Structure formats: structure tokens, C-alpha cells
Amino acid sequence: MTRCLACNGILKAGESTCYACGDEVPKAVAANPWNKKFSFFINCFFVASLLLTVASFFTDRTPPFSICIAVSVILLFVKRSADQLREKKT
Numbered sequence: 001m002t003r004c005l006a007c008n009g010i011l012k013a014g015e016s017t018c019y020a021c022g023d024e025v026p027k028a029v030a031a032n033p034w035n036k037k038f039s040f041f042i043n044c045f046f047v048a049s050l051l052l053t054v055a056s057f058f059t060d061r062t063p064p065f066s067i068c069i070a071v072s073v074i075l076l077f078v079k080r081s082a083d084q085l086r087e088k089k090t
Contacts, residue, residue, distance in 0.1 A: 039082040
């Protein structure tokens with residue numbers, strides 16, 4: 001059950017205008033299927049960067065710890081944005 005954005009009146013599924021105020025009902029936009037895939041890949045890269053950050057403590061064959069932690073923080077912000085994009089409904 002949806003509500004009118006102007007008057008908060010209850011709208012049925014098939015209505016195109018609000019019965020109380022006459023405003024048009026906004027059309028629902030289908031989510032882009034690429035958003036889910038992009039979010040999955042970003043999550044995989046984020047987990048890989050965390051594992052590489054932990055590995056940088058124990059071996060010299062990895063990039064320096066400061067670079068690993070910087071990449072992990074950047075991927076964390078990208079991950080949050082990708083998750084919000086995936087959950088966006090309209």
C-alpha cells in the first residue's frame with residue numbers, strides 16, 4: 001500500500017492519480033541489475049584488501065601496511081556507496 005506524496009492519502013495499486021488531491025502517482029523505477037553485480041565485486045575487493053592488510057603484518061612480499069590500510073579505507077567508502085545504490089528502490 002502506497003501513500004500520496006502531497007496529501008498522505010492511501011493509494012491502491014492500480015491508481016494513477018490520488019483520489020483526495022488529484023496529484024499524479026509517481027511511477028516506480030526498476031532497479032538496474034548491474035548495481036547488484038557491482039556491489040558484489042566491490043565487497044570481494046574489500047575483503048581481499050583486508051586480507052592483504054593482515055598479511056602485510058607477517059610478510060615482506062606484500063605492499064607496505066600504510067598503503068594496504070589506505071586502500072581498505074577507500075574501498076570501505078566505495079562499498080558503502082555501492083550498498084546504498086543496490087538498495088535504492090526508486
